[in-house]
Amino acid sequence: MQIKVIEETGKAYANRKKEKDRPAGDLYHTPKSLVWTAEDIIKKEFRKKDILDPCCGEAAISEELEKMGHFVILNDLYSGMGDRFNYLKNDIFDDSKYVISNPPFSLWDDFIHKSKSHCRKFMYIGRLNYFGTASRNYSGIWKNLKYVLIFNRYVDYQTPLRDDGLFHVGAMATAWFIWDMKYKGEPKIKILDVNKYATLGNFNKRRKIVK
Numbered sequence: 001m002q003i004k005v006i007e008e009t010g011k012a013y014a015n016r017k018k019e020k021d022r023p024a025g026d027l028y029h030t031p032k033s034l035v036w037t038a039e040d041i042i043k044k045e046f047r048k049k050d051i052l053d054p055c056c057g058e059a060a061i062s063e064e065l066e067k068m069g070h071f072v073i074l075n076d077l078y079s080g081m082g083d084r085f086n087y088l089k090n091d092i093f094d095d096s097k098y099v100i101s102n103p104p105f106s107l108w109d110d111f112i113h114k115s116k117s118h119c120r121k122f123m124y125i126g127r128l129n130y131f132g133t134a135s136r137n138y139s140g141i142w143k144n145l146k147y148v149l150i151f152n153r154y155v156d157y158q159t160p161l162r163d164d165g166l167f168h169v170g171a172m173a174t175a176w177f178i179w180d181m182k183y184k185g186e187p188k189i190k191i192l193d194v195n196k197y198a199t200l201g202n203f204n205k206r207r208k209i210v211k
Contacts, residue, residue: 028057028157028158029057029058029060029157029159029160029161030057030060030061030102030125030157031060031155031157031159031162031165031166031167031194031197032060032061032063032064032162032163032165033165033166033167033194033197034125034151034155034165034176034192034194035060035061035064035065036064036165037151037192037193037194038149038176038192039068041147041149041176041178041190042065042068042100042123043068045121045123045146045147045178045180046070046098046100046121046123048097048098048120049069049070049071050070050071050073050096050097050098051065051070051071051072051073051096051098051099051100052072052073052075052093052096052098052099052100052101053065053072053073053074053075053099053100053101054075054076054087054093054099054101054103054111055075055076055077055087055101055102055103055104055111056072056074056075056076056101057076057102058161059072059074060161061100061101061102062074065100073093073096075087075093087111087114088107088110088111088114093118094117094118095118096118096119097118097119097120097121098119098120098121098122099115099119099121099122099123099124100122100123100124101122101123101124101125102124102125102157103124103125105126105127108124108126108127108130109136109139109141111124112124112141112179113139113141115179116144116179116181119179119181120180120181120182121178121179121180121181122178122179123176123177123178123179124176124177125174125175125176125177126174126175126177127172127173127174128148128150128173128174128175129173142187144179144180144181144182144183144184145177145178145179145183145187146178146179146180146183146185146187146188147176147177147178147187147188147189147190148175148176148177148178148187148188148189148190149175149176149177149178149190149191149192150173150175150189150190150191150192151173151174151175151192151194152191152192152193152194152195153169153194153195153197153198154169154170154171154172154173154174154198155167155169155170155172155174155194155198156168156169156170156172156202156203157170158170158203159200159203164197165197166197166198166199166200167194167197167198167200168200168201168202168203169198169200169201169202170202170203175192176192
């Protein structure tokens with residue numbers, strides 16, 4: 001593998017939980033199937049090979065990007081995979097033009113604004129109900145938003161990392177959001193069919209799922 005390890009803040013889940021009940025850095029896993037179903041768009045939009053994953057967790061996204069031929073710079077503050085650079089407060093990555101990641105939902109807006117300051121294109125997982133917050137309209141966060149790739153099942157990001165891409169279902173609608181800083185039109189909506197991967201039922205820490 002070509003993966004270069006640096007690191008930053010953990011994988012995203014919902015900030016509906018009290019902070020004391022969430023893992024450090026909102027460290028949750030991204031089902032690999034969420035990358036697979038977006039592969040055509042990723043190949044179309046991210047033709048430059050170098051990509052930064054500023055909150056890589058256990059590299060679920062990055063490993064799949066590597067299989068597509070990308071060179072991925074990994075960064076995560078909490079996963080223990082390397083040095084712990086704070087993406088939001090450090091300019092060490094400001095020459096990165098492409099970013100693909102699943103940032104902590106509690107810091108989602110901060111990650112968007114940071115990436116807007118240095119990226120050519122970037123792609124983050126987020127919650128669809130973010131559109132219902134008026135302050136985001138006023139902050140300009142949706143400017144240059146090119147795609148919203150909506151998962152057609154509710155993904156529970158508590159699902160343990162699996163090679164087969166299967167995931168538990170939850171109660172939260174999420175999507176890939178892609179910004180292109182040269183794009184001036186309205187966002188394009190696309191539905192990603194992840195239904196065949198949503199087979200594990202509701203998440204239960206005490207229930208064992210055989211891989």
